[in-house]
Amino acid sequence: MCYYISMKLQIDEININGEGLSHFEGKKYCTCGVLPGEIIEGTIQKETGNFAEIKLNKIIEPSLKRVEPKCKWCESCGGCDFMFVNEDCALEIKKKTIQKYFENFYSGDVVTHYSPKTTRYRNKVSFVINGKKIGLTRKKSNEIIEINDCLVAKEEIIKVFKIVKSYIVKNENSTINHLVVRVIDDKISVVLVCKNTPKNLDFLANELKKAFEEKFGLFLNFNTSSAYILSENWKYVCGQKEIISTSLGVKFFAKPHSFMQINDGVRDKIYKRVLQEIDGGIVIEGYSGAGLLSAVMAKRAKQVYAVEINKTANLDAEKLKAENNLNNLINLNGDCATILPKLVNEFLDATFVIDPPRSGIDRKIIDAILTSNVKKIIYISCNPYTLKQNIYLLKDKFSITHFEIFDIFPQTFNIESLVIMRKISNHFE
Ligand SMILES: C[S@@+](CC[C@H](N)C(=O)[O-])C[C@H]1O[C@@H](n2cnc3c(N)ncnc32)[C@H](O)[C@@H]1O
Structure with a gap:
């Protein structure tokens, strides 16, 4: 029986779920609420093969980067799982974790973007x-x-x-x-x-x-x-x-049902960064929600095709288009898996922008991109796990030129990534 065995461990790194990892005698141990370099005492909760989950009992040697959480409900509520680290350190840990997690696909610098506010930011x-x-x-x-x-x-x-x-x-x-x-x-x-x-x-x-x-x-x-x-x-x-x-020169309407990004300051930073990559050409946007990013891009692009499955969000996007006189914005209501493959085959040199839900993008879309003339992909992701799966499928034809992370949920380990990929040119094609 190895359950309830208490052990002393050093935390080596933080994994993509925000948990501390320790490597000891050929095994990996995973603990919540810890920082790299800390020495802890914990109890094995669950063990499978070479992997064990540890319940933290005591921090024996705390990191100098540890701070006292400002919220008294922090431990019980569990909403802010990274409140015991200051902002600089939190973003640095997120950056290192991303660098390691994507090391087989990208070796350049991961650019970090702060949130203008670290408290009182949720709208x-x-x-x-x-x-x-x-x-x-x-x-x-x-x-x-x-x-x-x-x-x-x-x-x-x-x-x-x-x-x-x-x-x-x-x-x-x-x-x-x-x-x-x-x-x-x-x-x-x-x-x-x-x-x-x-x-x-x-x-x-x-x-x-x-x-x-x-x-x-x-x-x-x-x-x-x-x-x-x-x-x-x-x-x-x-x-x-x-x-x-x-927002960014676009008049928008938020109804109680409308999807809006939770952190206004970071939302604008992400949209501005996307806009830097938009020229006067065609943009194909998947998972466009209530259309705020589509409208921002339509101010610069020749034409934007935006695809959204939710009918109410699509109606909101149509209202946004009309109120902002964006005649070069086409809002399409339907499943990206059906509509995007048709669009990517229709336009040469289009810039492809996607902001999918946590589940990532459909395999049909990936197959369509691989055989299309899309030259550049801008992928906004709230889930590094599915982002990595999707990048793996695209890696033979697209390479990552920029990897940036945005601290959209300060005090938590959530990571919002923006990845820019370009088609690898093949002289034999
Ligand atoms: C993360 S939100 C992005 C919203 C938008 N880009 C923004 O910044 O406000 C993802 C959106 O994808 C939509 N969606 C989910 N699955 C879809 C699908 N299969 N086809 C089209 N849209 C989908 C959801 O309704 C949601 O509006």
Whole structure:
């Protein structure tokens, strides 16, 4: 029985999941919440072959880079898994981890981009509600951690959180499951996700009005499923129906259902960096969401073809196009796996921009790119694991010229990558 064996280990490096790795007597040990160089004491939790998961008991020799987490719920909530490291060090560790993880595909410098804010940067947070309890959940659990603040959320989000907390405490609540708050500039959208219409909504609307005057909108989303937070079943209650703002010269509209990047400052940095790679030619964009990046690119490109599967996001993108008079932007609603292969075969020398979900891009798209005339790929990825799988399939025809990472979620180990790949020229073709 090797379970419960306590051992002393030195942390050698951080792996792509943000866990510390130790190599000892031919085995690999993996521990959460540690830094390279630290000596720790832990207990083996699970062991398979040459690999064991360690539960951290004690840090015997802490790293000098370790800092005291600023949030008192940090350990129980689990949302900010990298709050015990300062920003410079966190980004340096992310860079080294990426360099190692992609060493077979790229040996150049990995450029790092800071977040303009390391706290109060999140423009949207979903809180969990059960009766009179409201908060965030413990990592990999449904247990509610009752908080009074969340340091990564914008201040207005916390203000709404406190108003809704006092509303559910004063009113009998058996129907509300989530509160979803989004803030852009100083405008706020408040969504109560519920099974039925909650009681005394006028009271809540009045409290929100006292705090934010005309700058908020209140919505209900009816959802009985626990598989996802928001359903398609919306009811507008009062206030602003959408948030209107601008980014990089584009006027955009955020409705409560619209997908928007969580960190406005880093979103703009990523879009500006993509724009540097756009010339006056054709752009084919996959996974285009509500179309903000498409619109930014359309200001420079000759023509942008943007493909998005979600109908509502596609309608938002059409509105964005009309309001910004972008006649060179074509929004196509459908599956990238079907539409992108047709587009890449139609245009010579197109620049191909993709920002897929965590699952990465479909094999059909990769096969189409490999046989197409695409010369340059700009790949934005929120998941290094699927990014690596996709790069592996493209590596015989495309080489990486730039690898950049953006600290889109400070205080966590998440890494947003932007990779530029160019077709390897073959003189015999
Ligand atoms: C990471 S978001 C990118 C959004 C956008 N680029 C932005 O910055 O706001 C990924 C988008 O891909 C869309 N999507 C997921 N699978 C898709 C598919 N098979 N075909 C087309 N779009 C898809 C999702 O609906 C979502 O809007």
